[in-house]
Amino acid sequence: MKYNKLTAEEERVILHKGTERPFTGEYVNNKRSGIYVCKRCDAPLYRSTDKFDSDCGWPSFDDEITGAVKRIPDADGMRTEIVCANCGAHLGHVFLHERFTPKDTRHCVNSISLKFIPDLDVAYFASGCFWGTEYYFMKAKGVTHTAVGFMGGHVDHPTYEQVCQKNSGHLETTQVDYNSTQASYEDLVKLFFETHDFTQTNGQGPDIGPQYLSCIFYSDAEQKAIAEKYIKILENKGYKVATKLKPASTFWKAEDYHQQYYEHKGSTPYCHIYKKIF
The missing domain is CATH 2.170.150.20 (Peptide methionine sulfoxide reductase.)
Structure with a gap:
């Protein structure tokens, strides 16, 4: 076996x-x-x-x-x-x-x-430093749990230090568990786009590097279709969207001190700001 x-x-x-x-x-x-x-x-x-x-x-x-x-x-x-x-x-x-x-x-x-x-639905989003991404999702209606980690790379059990070396292929990613009777996947996708600069191609804010790129990791065809729908909406609004769409793969949870970072620190993100778009 x-x-x-x-x-x-x-x-x-x-x-x-x-x-x-x-x-x-x-x-x-x-x-x-x-x-x-x-x-x-x-x-x-x-x-x-x-x-x-x-x-x-x-x-x-x-x-x-x-x-x-x-x-x-x-x-x-x-x-x-x-x-x-x-x-x-x-x-x-x-x-x-x-x-x-x-x-x-x-x-x-x-x-x-x-x-x-978990029994609940799950979504995965990468939008720069995962501290800031998690900060907004953990406060969203219908979200029951969040965790930060790494997805999309070619190294098993990556450490934060390895990912920071920019050669593991991973993106800093937030796992979002949510109750679909209280929040839809569309709600989460809209929040994703409204809390970071999805037009930036080299990182997010002052954080430069491939691990900070904008990406939606979809778990099925329905999630992919919804993500594509909102990218099209943004393009019709005149935005040049840099966000990538990739199938979800293994989510490697980051070290404990990264989890719910801003809640424990008592501060707010330095590179994520909410801006209503939809």
Whole structure:
């Protein structure tokens, strides 16, 4: 069986049964609706409806998808280890009789062993420094979650430093999860164009380089058609649109200190300004 490529840290936990530090995992406080799959083989493991807050420092679930998780005695002789039933990837440990939920079960799982697939619709936009792009989308109606990272390159698991060297092919990209009953993809596309200079060809504002180019990464034919529609509208208004359209590929999430940057810093973007167009 062919498995997903793992980083050294993922191998330490998933293959060699290590443990990530408490309260550092990506999914500790994740409250979005969706399913959690195995990082190594993509097998579905847990539903978001079974996740609960145990304040233990790791994601906690009181049930698993039937047949997805295997329990085995831990090497320490005291605990019960849980692994992916499909590929044997180490997930964490299971504990009973703690009375957190009526099911009286706690699967204590390393975030790094999981990959989350949201139920909501998702869009990907690149419009210069991803700090500024995310700033506007995270405040938009209907948006439930945002993350910044990299897309469109030829290097797996790129770091910010690698992308800044301008030879990985990636663009700084914002992932936007949204509820389509509250906001449409058209709403997001309009906001994308209204918050950056889509006519600039060498970067965005003072940020010059291929990683800062304007691009919409579409996930399907419908998204592509909507993006093309608004580019045509802008061209009819007299704009020379430099925005590229590319099919969405793997989204590599950036380092934690980049996420929701301006919210944590308490400031506003230096190269993104809202300007109503539509």
